[in-house]
Amino acid sequence: MKLRAASASLALVMILAGCNSNDSGSVVSPTPTPASTPTPGVSITSALLPASGETAAYKDTLLKLTFNGPPVATGSGQIRVYKSDGTLVDTIDTTGGVTVAGGETQTALGNGNTEIDKIGGGVSTLTQYRFTYYRPIRISGNTATIKLHDNVLAYDTSYYVQIDQSVFNGPIAGFNSFPGISGTTGWTFKTKAAPTSTTAVTVDDDGAADFRSVQGALNYMMTVGCASCGAGNTAAKTITIKNGTYDEQLFLRNVNNLTINGESRAGTVVQNNNWEAFNPGVGGSRATPNTTLTNIGGNTALGNRLTLGGGRAVLLIEGGDQIKVNNFTMQNTHVKDATQNSQAEVIYYNSANLNGSRFIGTDMNFIGTQDTLQMKGWVWIYNSLIAGDVDFIWGYPFAMAIENSELRTVADPSAPTSGGYIFQARSAKGYPGFVVLGGSLTYANGVPSGSTYLARSGGVNQAGGYCTTMQVLGASASNATQYCDNLAFIGVKMDSHVAAAGWWINPIPNLLPSATEGWRESGSLTPTGTALSMTGRNTTYGSSTANLTGLNTRAKVFAQWNGNVGWTPAP
Incomplete structure (x- = not known):
């Protein structure tokens, strides 16, 4: 999320309200961004995941576009997700620029492709959340993957996606250049119903499971198995993560007696590149993001950045008893840089x-x-x-x-x-x-x-x-x-x-x-x-x-x- 100099106060209110998603349900779709005229008979839908028209998509799905060659994220334009009734639920602004008028001055990390997430947002049992910067667009080979803000989608709900033509460069599905996705029918999907079990769920990034992401499963357990949820306080709960690489910032709060099992120690990898300069501080949950400014430099002053409060770990755990992780790999992929503060935890267990x-x-x-x-x-x-x-x-x-x-x-x-x-x-x-x-x-x-x-x-x-x-x-x-x-x-x-x-x-x-x-x-x-x-x-x-x-x-x-x-x- 970008806090533009001309609208810093309004944008900060948006952060406090939930980080680009519309929690009131009253925002109506703006005029769609014009797309290039497609060649007759050529459609972009074959390059999309979830497939357009999917009726059993995952609540925590990633959005994926497969190009005909390596795409380029241009650092310009927006990605928007709406309910089928036109209610805006999420916006990702890929444009770089100065954030917070008179405040954030760092340029070493870049401001493009950077959003503020409210991890745990929408979990009914929480009053405090993890606020962090994250990179919503990732490109690997010919695939561009878009991570929406945490928990903005609901179960059993229909959506459509719009992506400005300016967001990507690259040939895709018979188009010489990315044409954008506009209107209400270009990319649609419906999420499936909630899991039936309140004590055991599975995560698989590419197969049949309850969730596609680890945080999706954690959000579910915080909802049905929190320490204040009656039997959820003592009931044994299990999340099983199938083999794959899950690149996420994670948050678990007020859940007891939870075991997270991997399918295999080497084949199940939970990771993220998070560090002190990117997300300053050891981290903790908050009702609203912190707006204190911190210099990101180590031995060199590299400018100021918001200390949002969520911290530099991959996984932040708060208030949990009998939390067990078993048989997988957790990794903070950050490579240390002598010019900036590179402290970077894998886990911060903040319960004492x-x-x-x-x-x-x-x-x-x-x-x-x-x-x-x-x-x-x-x-x-x-x-x-x-x-x-x-x-x-x-x-x-x-x-x-x-x-x-x-x-x-x-x-x-x-x-x-x-x-x-x-x-x-x-x-x-x-x-x-x-x-x-x-x-x-x-x-x-x-x-x-x-x-x-x-x-x-x-x-x-x-x-x-x-x-x-x-x-x-x-x-x-x-x-x-x-x-x-x-x-x-x-x-x-x-x-x-x-x-x-x-x-x-x-x-x-x-x-x-x-x-x-x-x-x-x-x-x-x-x-x-x-x-x-x-x-x-x-x-x-x-x-x-x-x-x-x-x-x-x-x-x-x-x-x-x-x-x-x-x-x-x-x-």
Whole structure:
């Protein structure tokens, strides 16, 4: 969505109301954009998906046009979707230009093909949503794919689509150049009815299923299975994602006891290119988008951008307990750029209380660069891969056990001589924080030997304050300025990329090591399973001799959950 200088106030109202879609149902179709005169007998309908006239299209369908050669998105013109009665439900403005009069000044990212989404919009149980920038048009080979704003279509409803002739260049269906799609009959479809099950749905990008997108399924579960929806609070719910690549920004709020299963660990890929400069901030839900301006530069000032509030992760989860992901790949595809802030999470689990807030990841690939996983609450990761380079496991958990997993450092193209830092722990006083049980620390090609550190501190010393006071029932460990450096490695294989000193001490951590807190390791091993030499290890701020038997099983790590009732997760 573009906020033009001449109509910034009106456009901002449109954002607050729902991001280009018409929620009142009163907007009537404008005069259609003229199209080029077609050759007799030639129709564009053969190049469209959903097929024109489709009567069982998906509520979360993507719009696809297949050209005779690679098309070009020109950065000019609009895409509009109407109900069959002429009510406008969505508009995508592909035109570049300045946004927010006197405000947004960045040009490094470009403003063309950029819209503001309200993820979760239209979900009846929500009062807060995820607001983010996204790219609505994607071109791969001869196919142009258009992603509408989230959840703007309804079940069992008829629609027609209009696309200005100026939006695309390229031959299509017998036309030498894209003729545009106008009128009320050029591209029509009807969506199918809602799923019948309220506890189990499937997602498939190209086959028979309940939804085409992961967010479509999440929106459904937030509607029928939210924490305030009676039986939906406790009923076990499952989303099954079939093999395919699902390129989406995702949001889940106030849903408990939900498992998301992939068809295969390598074949089911959920991904997005989202990062700090594109969507500034760690993220959170809001009733309306934030309009604060943030400079997008890292070491260089590259201009200002709206901090909408939805943040830089692929998946934002809030307020959920017993959320499980299993057997697929999640990836933030952003490639770091030294000229701008490239923090980019795969998951931000933003749920922190002492008697809920449980997250499980089993047989997963979590692949990113900086800040791959940002976690709170109580987290168990098992038999999985976590890849990244700088603080790629971090956050504010009461306890997070990473068991029988591979933590892989990848090369940082913006700092090729550095191997980065694996952890930045910001856990609550009196709780285990991060515990790595077995598994291995590995590295990808390009990571220099001896260049990776086990952890670094955030640098805000809370001695005499937060780090001397234990959290109490109902308290949150989510304050970004208050944290303790609690991290333990137990029986972990460490490869040659790990620095001899082990721990990065500039700035120094907030706690000195002991059996119950601080930076610690016990029984560290070489990749072949022999005892790892501790020669050169920092022994002031890190310990390799502390007794860690109180943390050497997942049951012990999570013993304090729910007032010492404890939690022992299982695959």
